[in-house]
Each structure stands twice: as C-alpha cells, then as structure tokens.
Amino acid sequence: MIKQIKNKKKIEKNLKEFNSLCEECKKKNESVNQNLILIGFKICNSCKTSKTIFPV
Numbered sequence: 001m002i003k004q005i006k007n008k009k010k011i012e013k014n015l016k017e018f019n020s021l022c023e024e025c026k027k028k029n030e031s032v033n034q035n036l037i038l039i040g041f042k043i044c045n046s047c048k049t050s051k052t053i054f055p056v
C-alpha cells in the first residue's frame with residue numbers, strides 16, 4: 001500500500017517535470033498533468049471541456 005502511494009507520487013512528479021504543455025492549445029498549464037493522469041489526454045481544463053462536449 002505504502003509502496004504504491006510512493007510510486008504514484010514519484011510518477012506524478014516525473015510527469016510534472018517532464019511536460020505540462022497542452023497538446024490542443026500548446027499552452028503550459030498545471031491541469032494538463034492532472035488530466036493526463038485522470039483521462040489520459042495531455043490537455044488543459046478548457047480543452048478538456050470542449051473535448052467532453054465535442055468528443056473526437
């Protein structure tokens with residue numbers, strides 16, 4: 001359990017340092033990392049909203 005939490009934190013940190021650039025609007029945003037983990041897309045919250053309304 002503890003090992004899993006530690007790994008997740010490490011992955012999140014790596015992702016954050018690796019890239020936080022939105023693939024849709026090419027803007028740097030902290031929400032890009034969260035969305036990559038949550039939905040698997042490198043997009044910011046505003047692009048996520050438009051993708052949810054108009055799924056590709």
Ligand SMILES: [Zn+2]
Nearest residue numbers: 022025044047
């Ligand atoms: Zn975006």
